[in-house]
Amino acid sequence: MTVADLIDTGAVAVVLALALAVVFALLARERRRTRRLQAAQVPPTTPHVPATQQRRAAIVVNPTKFSTLDEHSLRRRQAYVAAVFRSHGWDDPLWFETTPTEPGRQQAQEALAQGVDLVLAAGGDGTVRSVAEGLAGTSTPMGLLPAGTGNLLARNLDVPHTDLAAALDLVFSAQDQRIDVGWLEVDRTGRDADPERHLFLVMAGLGFDAAMMAGVEDRLKQRLGYGAYVVSGARALWGPQAKVQISVDGSTPTPSRTRAVIVGNCGKLTKQLVLMPDAEIDDGVLDAVVLSPRGGIGWGEVAWAIATRDRRGQRRVQHLRGERFEVSCADPQEVELDGDPIGTAHRITLTVDPGVLLVRCPPLR
Ligand SMILES: Nc1ncnc2c1ncn2[C@@H]1O[C@H](COP(=O)(O)OP(=O)(O)OP(=O)(O)O)[C@@H](O)[C@H]1O
Structure with a gap:
């Protein structure tokens, strides 16, 4: 065996040893977790409380x-x-x-x-x-x-x-906290006499984010979990801008070309990713973000504004607040309700019902 062969064999052995070490460490962690869970699942003792x-x-x-x-x-x-x-x-x-x-x-x-x-x-x-x-x-x-x-x-x-x-x-x-609920009215044709009405608790909207949710396949979601949204988001990034008209609290509708209008009762997507930094779930108003990027640089500006939790807004990211939003679009757009796609619509109306739901959760702030 030559010196080169020895080095090769040594390198392979080191790599194998490292791989095995990682596998064993993961198995040990999994076993510890399982033991912890099993310990947690031992039924605790029961105090006596009269049935009534x-x-x-x-x-x-x-x-x-x-x-x-x-x-x-x-x-x-x-x-x-x-x-x-x-x-x-x-x-x-x-x-x-x-x-x-x-x-x-x-x-x-x-x-x-x-x-x-x-x-x-x-x-x-x-x-x-x-x-x-x-x-x-x-x-x-x-x-x-x-x-x-x-x-x-x-x-x-x-x-x-x-x-x-x-x-x-x-x-x-935990104590019970009163939170607001949002209502989304979906007019699929732009002429629906009796539009569908859905409650939402987090955010609802139309455009890019809804197309992203609609693009998440169940199989991918089971395999990748949250990563499935990233895959679908990457696909949906390059769609066309939509012509929409936005009215807040009965204002004259403002036309804009946008990729997404998202109206939130609260604003977090993950702990780090906060889409609407001013949104509070118990403040009696809705917050909205209108995203209008063009091309890769535009998306970069949007990503920067979201990552830095910019509250002032800029030409690609507009922040709005109000109790009633009406959004109509020239072409039907995908609509999303708390992260679930619900098909396309020509017009959506979003309103808030302050403090009507009690939720058991940690203090709100
Ligand atoms: N017994 C059932 N069999 C099949 N589908 C069901 C059943 N019960 C509820 N559903 C469907 O599950 C959906 C709601 O799922 P749920 O909100 O719990 O998870 P999700 O929205 O898929 O959440 P996430 O996307 O975060 O995993 C609804 O579309 C509902 O119709």
């Missing part, structure tokens, strides 16, 4: 968000959640499953009819939004057990979105 004083929660679950769990793991998780409620002196929760046509509102209303003290939405932002439709205007609070990809409301309210035990802890330690 016991409170009860309902949990509205989107089963598609747990489809990777087998029947046994699903039952174990349900048993763990019930044990946590009992350990706090609550009755076993009532469980409701969503369906494609009844994604949460009806289940929340059924839970209300049964007199529950709290309704937890266990799913993504679509489930949360629909449960909120059932609870808005009532005195029953909504809690979150986030199980989606974006979990935008949970991120905005600082509710843990990757740790079931921490999200459950919050149910028993």
